[in-house]
Each structure stands twice: as C-alpha cells, then as structure tokens.
Amino acid sequence: MTDALREKLVDAGRVLVSEDQGDYVAGHVTLRLPGGDGRFLMKPAGIGLEEMTPDGIITVDREGERIDGTMPRHNEVFIHSEILRVRSDIAAVVHTHPPNAVAFSSLGRPLLPVGNDGSIFNDGVPVFSETTDLIIDSARGKAVAHCLGDRQALILRNHGIVTAGRSIEEAVWLALKLERACRVQLLAEAAGGPKLLAAATTCGRRAGGPTAPICIRMSSTISSGAGNAGTVIRMRPAARIHPATARAHRKSAPR
Numbered sequence: 001m002t003d004a005l006r007e008k009l010v011d012a013g014r015v016l017v018s019e020d021q022g023d024y025v026a027g028h029v030t031l032r033l034p035g036g037d038g039r040f041l042m043k044p045a046g047i048g049l050e051e052m053t054p055d056g057i058i059t060v061d062r063e064g065e066r067i068d069g070t071m072p073r074h075n076e077v078f079i080h081s082e083i084l085r086v087r088s089d090i091a092a093v094v095h096t097h098p099p100n101a102v103a104f105s106s107l108g109r110p111l112l113p114v115g116n117d118g119s120i121f122n123d124g125v126p127v128f129s130e131t132t133d134l135i136i137d138s139a140r141g142k143a144v145a146h147c148l149g150d151r152q153a154l155i156l157r158n159h160g161i162v163t164a165g166r167s168i169e170e171a172v173w174l175a176l177k178l179e180r181a182c183r184v185q186l187l188a189e190a191a192g193g194p195k196l197l198a199a200a201t202t203c204g205r206r207a208g209g210p211t212a213p214i215c216i217r218m219s220s221t222i223s224s225g226a227g228n229a230g231t232v233i234r235m236r237p238a239a240r241i242h243p244a245t246a247r248a249h250r251k252s253a254p255r
C-alpha cells in the first residue's frame with residue numbers, strides 16, 4: 001500500500017515538471033497516509049520534483065516533523081501539515097512556483113473564466129498576501145490553510161500556488177489547470193483585457209462545491225479510477241534526468 005503511494009508521489013512530481021511546474025529543487029507534493037494519525041509522505045528537499053525515488057520520500061507527522069527517511073525536509077512543510085490537519089477531505093497537497101501563476105499574481109487581478117481552464121475555478125481562487133516569502137513556520141501554515149478555507153486552490157502572491165485534492169491525481173490536475181488559467185488570462189490582459197467570459201463549467205463539478213472527482217492517469221501502471229464519471233487526462237511523466245545534470249542547475253537553498 002505504502003509502496004503504491006510512494007510511486008504515485010514520484011509520478012506526480014514528474015508530471016508537474018513535464019508541465020513546466022519545476023523550479024530546480026523548489027516545489028513539493030505530499031500525500032496523506034492511511035491510519036488517521038495525520039502522517040503524510042513528502043518529497044524530500046535538495047532534489048527536483050522529477051528526481052524523486054520511492055526510497056527517498058520522507059514521512060512527516062502532523063506537526064511537520066520528519067519521522068522516517070534520511071533526506072532533508074522542506075522548510076515549507078507547514079503548507080502541507082496545516083492544510084491536512086484541518087481538511088479531512090483532502091488527501092494530497094501540491095505547492096509549486098509556476099511562472100504564469102506567479103506573474104499573474106503580481107497584477108492584483110482576480111482570476112476570471114477567460115476560458116474553460118478558468119471556469120473550473122469559478123467559485124474564486126483565494127490569494128494569500130500576508131507575505132510573499134516562504135511559509136516556514138506553523139503560524140504561516142495555519143494562515144495559508146485559513147485562506148484556502150474550503151476551496152481546493154490558492155495563489156500565494158508573487159510566490160506560487162497551492163492545490164489540495166481528494167487524491168494526488170486531483171491535486172496535480174488542479175495545479176496544471178490553475179497554471180493554464182493564469183496563462184490564458186495573461187494573454188487576454190496583454191491584448192487589452194478580456195471582454196467576454198466563459199460560462200461556468202459543470203462538467204466534473206458537484207453543485208455548489210469545489211471540483212468533483214477528476215483523475216489523471218499519471219502512468220500506465222497506476223489505476224485512475226475506472227468508472228469515475230470525471231475527466232480522465234492521460235499524461236506521460238517527464239523522463240528522469242541524470243542527477244548530475246540536475247545538480248548543475250540547482251539553487252543552493254532547499255525551499
């Protein structure tokens with residue numbers, strides 16, 4: 001069971017990087033472990049999202065402390081621990097620094113349904129503006145979780161995005177769609193601003209709530225919820241790159 005969850009986390013990182021959400025060693029994904037005690041699996045610090053291996057993934061407790069694994073823990077663990085603490089409906093959290101979302105957040109504009117990507121977030125995407133710095137303590141983590149509320153996606157102004165899914169597939173899917181929504185709106189803003197907007201999407205949503213079950217088939221070896229009425233997106237995870245190549249591009253400080 002745990003081995004399968006570790007494989008899912010590895011594939012999540014590779015999919016995110018294949019969709020331009022890598023930032024050297026920054027960005028992280030987590031997946032809640034069964035048992036109800038708040039433990040979760042997390043990408044370790046010091047490597048890229050695409051460099052994760054099942055053996056390198058660390059286990060973290062509800063306070064954000066590493067309790068298993070040897071690799072370092074990301075300083076921003078509190079984004080994950082505090083969201084998972086208060087959102088029992090959420091199984092996985094993604095935090096990345098995708099360029100379009102970061103650029104869009106600097107405009108101070110609300111995200112609009114310029115296209116179908118944006119219409120998925122028709123209920124609004126909260127923007128966390130308390131700081132543009134890293135979320136490196138539990139107080140800031142709690143503030144991010146409070147800002148997220150009962151939504152499944154949030155923008156950290158001038159910093160990045162956070163998505164929360166009922167599965168790792170959903171959290172990744174929301175991260176990809178949010179980045180695309182920001183990119184499409186940036187294009188419209190650069191052309192004079194959107195004049196017409198898309199209708200709220202109903203496909204894959206439950207009435208009045210956040211996105212409904214939508215799954216990504218992250219690799220041919222992972223079941224993607226056969227019988228699920230939601231959209232299935234097939235993706236080929238990015239090929240793992242040689243560690244020496246990745247090290248040459250890394251920044252010094254893990255985030």
Ligand SMILES: [Zn+2]
Nearest residue numbers: 076134160255
């Ligand atoms: Zn960050």
